[in-house]
Amino acid sequence: xxxxxxxxxxxxxxxxxxxxxxxxxxxxxxxxxxxxxxxxxxxxxxxxxxxxxxxxxxxxxxxxxxxxxxxxxxxxxxxxxxxxxxxxxxxxxxxxxxxxxxxxxxxxxxxxxxxxxxxxxxxxxxxxxxxxxxxxxxxxxxxxxxxxxxxxxxxxxxxxxxxxxxxxxxxxxxxxxxxxxxxxxxxxxxxxxxxxxxxxxxxxxxxxxxxxxxxxxxxxxxxxxxxxxxxxxxxxxxxxxxxxxxxxxxxxxxxxxxxxxxxxxxxxxxxxxxxxxxxxxxxxxxxxxxxxxxxxxxxxxxxxxxxxxxxxxxxxxxxxxxxxxxxxxxxxxxxxxxxxxxxxxxx
Numbered sequence: 209x210x211x212x213x214x215x216x217x218x219x220x221x222x223x224x225x226x227x228x229x230x231x232x233x234x235x236x237x238x239x240x241x242x243x244x245x246x247x248x249x250x251x252x253x254x255x256x257x258x259x260x261x262x263x264x265x266x267x268x269x270x271x272x273x274x275x276x277x278x279x280x281x282x283x284x285x286x287x288x289x290x291x292x293x294x295x296x297x298x299x300x301x302x303x304x305x306x307x308x309x310x311x312x313x314x315x316x317x318x319x320x321x322x323x324x325x326x327x328x329x330x331x332x333x334x335x336x337x338x339x340x341x342x343x344x345x346x347x348x349x350x351x352x353x354x355x356x357x358x359x360x361x362x363x364x365x366x367x368x369x370x371x372x373x374x375x376x377x378x379x380x381x382x383x384x385x386x387x388x389x390x391x392x393x394x395x396x397x398x399x400x401x402x403x404x405x406x407x408x409x410x411x412x413x414x415x416x417x418x419x420x421x422x423x424x425x426x427x428x429x430x431x432x433x434x435x436x437x438x439x440x441x442x443x444x445x446x447x448x449x450x451x452x453x454x455x456x457x458x459x460x461x462x463x464x465x466x467x468x469x470x471x472x473x474x475x476x477x478x479x480x481x482x483x484x485x486x487x488x489x490x491x492x493x494x495x496x497x498x499x500x501x502x503x504x505x506x507x508x509x510x511x512x513x514x515x516x517x518x519x520x521x522x523x524x525x526x527x528x529x530x531x532x533x534x535x536x537x538x539x540x541x542x543x544x545x546x547x548x549x550x551x552x553x554x555x
Contacts, residue, residue: 254290261295279531284320294322299341303355393437394410418443
């Protein structure tokens with residue numbers, strides 16, 4: 209692996225990532241908190257921020273939820289160096305509209321914008337709005353046609369197209385290509401349709417937090433496929449608990465795990481609103497009693513002393529992970545700890 213590891217954070221778009229019952233973590237998904245969080249992350253040396261997209265809070269519809277794309281545009285204007293990644297569910301935006309939005313944020317950020325394609329798992333978000341929510345593989349077929357058009361439009365190509373889902377006649381977006389050929393495309397999902405789509409259309413494939421051997425097997429599988437945009441790069445989601453000693457880190461993990469168990473009813477409600485075919489939830493449901501955080505969380509094993517966590521990151525990097533998209537709780541304090549104690553051991 210020649211590229212140095214990069215470190216990113218998940219924006220606090222729906223408050224906490226481990227438990228809503230943590231007295232040290234504000235139940236705060238506001239723009240004000242996210243603005244301060246991302247500006248501090250940039251000052252601390254983090255490389256990216258991922259702004260997850262939900263129109264309503266996926267874990268508790270009664271709680272606040274930051275809007276991803278307006279938030280990403282504002283962050284692009286306020287920051288100077290950090291990469292802004294906005295998640296997008298194709299079923300919510302027409303490709304022409306979304307491509308234009310992406311190009312605008314690309315210009316606001318001066319070439320620091322990326323979109324993260326996710327094909328949705330929260331049925332309620334769509335069905336309660338009267339929007340179609342097709343079966344899993346059908347969503348990926350829709351997403352494949354959608355991202356193919358978005359890619360071409362972001363490049364400034366003149367597009368005429370008629371497919372199964374979209375019809376576009378002589379459409380071209382300007383300005384385009386000012387800073388690079390187009391914004392970066394990230395893709396999340398581990399099903400077979402997701403892996404194929406990543407190879408065909410993504411620059412970076414996001415993997416949910418899980419043990420090193422499982423991540424290495426996923427990378428091996430996708431890396432053997434021809435990649436349309438050059439060698440595919442890889443990112444990993446992980447929840448970090450780092451302390452002076454392994455014992456202290458395990459104690460903090462136990463504390464957060466106990467708090468997370470108080471969210472059992474919320475998790476059950478979330479699962480009832482979730483597509484049963486979602487690979488992410490099939491994996492995390494089985495591990496919920498042992499791990500904290502979303503998208504795999506502490507299943508990646510970044511729990512331990514500062515040197516233990518650094519060594520595990522080095523091992524993931526050697527296996528092919530370039531970008532570590534990190535969660536913490538309490539977020540601000542633990543983000544600072546990671547920047548001060550772990551990043552220097554790696555860089």
